[in-house]
Amino acid sequence: MKKIIIAIDGFSSCGKSTMAKTLARKLGYIYVDTGAMYRAVTLYAMRHQLINETGTVDEAALAKHMKAIHISFKINETTGRPDTYLNNECVENDIRTLAVSQQVSHIASIDFVREALVKQQQAMGKMKGIVMDGRDIGTTVFPQAELKIFVKASAEVRAQRRFDELKAKGMPADFNAILKNVEERDYMDSHREVSPLRQADDALVLDNSHMSIEAQDKWLLEQVEKVVGTMDYTPA
Ligand SMILES: Nc1ncnc2c1ncn2[C@@H]1O[C@H](COP(=O)(O)OP(=O)(O)O)[C@@H](O)[C@H]1O
Numbered sequence: 225m226k227k228i229i230i231a232i233d234g235f236s237s238c239g240k241s242t243m244a245k246t247l248a249r250k251l252g253y254i255y256v257d258t259g260a261m262y263r264a265v266t267l268y269a270m271r272h273q274l275i276n277e278t279g280t281v282d283e284a285a286l287a288k289h290m291k292a293i294h295i296s297f298k299i300n301e302t303t304g305r306p307d308t309y310l311n312n313e314c315v316e317n318d319i320r321t322l323a324v325s326q327q328v329s330h331i332a333s334i335d336f337v338r339e340a341l342v343k344q345q346q347a348m349g350k351m352k353g354i355v356m357d358g359r360d361i362g363t364t365v366f367p368q369a370e371l372k373i374f375v376k377a378s379a380e381v382r383a384q385r386r387f388d389e390l391k392a393k394g395m396p397a398d399f400n401a402i403l404k405n406v407e408e409r410d411y412m413d414s415h416r417e418v419s420p421l422r423q424a425d426d427a428l429v430l431d432n433s434h435m436s437i438e439a440q441d442k443w444l445l446e447q448v449e450k451v452v453g454t455m456d457y458t459p460a
């Protein structure tokens with residue numbers, strides 16, 4: 225069966241990874257969360273004091289450290305989903321904290337960081353059969369992707385979803401702080417010089433503000449089927 229590249233981009237916390245994971249499982253594709261990669265580099269920079277509280281990065285020092293930063297994904301046997309590893313340490317929860325969210329867009333605006341991660345992402349998609357989510361997948365990583373989706377939802381809806389998620393995990397959560405972070409990251413990600421977040425010209429737009437997870441999964445699968453024809457997949 226023809227394998228394709230599926231690029232899912234959009235604003236922070238709108239459900240990209242939720243839909244990408246489910247779709248990849250249904251199709252038997254590889255799933256890559258590129259946000260987790262930027263978050264892992266950020267965690268490394270924080271742990272090594274390469275970024276200060278206001279988001280100023282010691283770029284010369286970080287550049288030297290880049291070769292020592294190895295990011296990988298391993299399937300978690302309990303959740304069935306990929307966990308993020310930084311130099312062989314599982315950092316799946318550490319990279320999801322608000323502290324990392326508040327710093328990540330600074331790290332993600334640095335050209336040499338993007339260059340290194342984009343190279344790894346492109347290598348992962350060489351064989352196709354991949355669903356990748358992020359900010360620049362349809363524009364920079366895989367401009368040739370056969371299917372591109374751009375997801376949006378109101379900032380309040382997105383902050384509420386993130387708040388509920390952190391609460392459910394028993395992690396600290398403050399709605400106003402999350403909303404502020406979501407809005408600040410949207411701005412920084414859309415206004416940076418290198419690969420800013422923008423909708424690819426040939427992307428399909430999905431506003432899921434008032435859409436259930438089930439409905440968005442169904443919609444997404446329909447878009448895949450339009451591209452590759454009816455597929456033989458295992459329903460989740
Ligand atoms: N359509 C939806 N309706 C309600 N909640 C959703 C929907 N899609 C995703 N979510 C929830 O929103 C939160 C953020 O989703 P996530 O996939 O992590 O977003 P992103 O990858 O865009 O940052 C998760 O807790 C997820 O379960």
Ligand SMILES: Nc1ccn([C@@H]2O[C@H](COP(=O)(O)OP(=O)(O)O)[C@@H](O)[C@H]2O)c(=O)n1
Nearest residue numbers: 236237258259262328329332358359360409
């Ligand atoms: N392809 C990507 C993915 C993420 N990022 C950066 O990484 C941050 C975290 O991404 P994420 O997808 O984990 O963010 P959430 O939407 O899950 O909150 C984003 O706010 C961007 O600054 C990026 O620049 N390019």
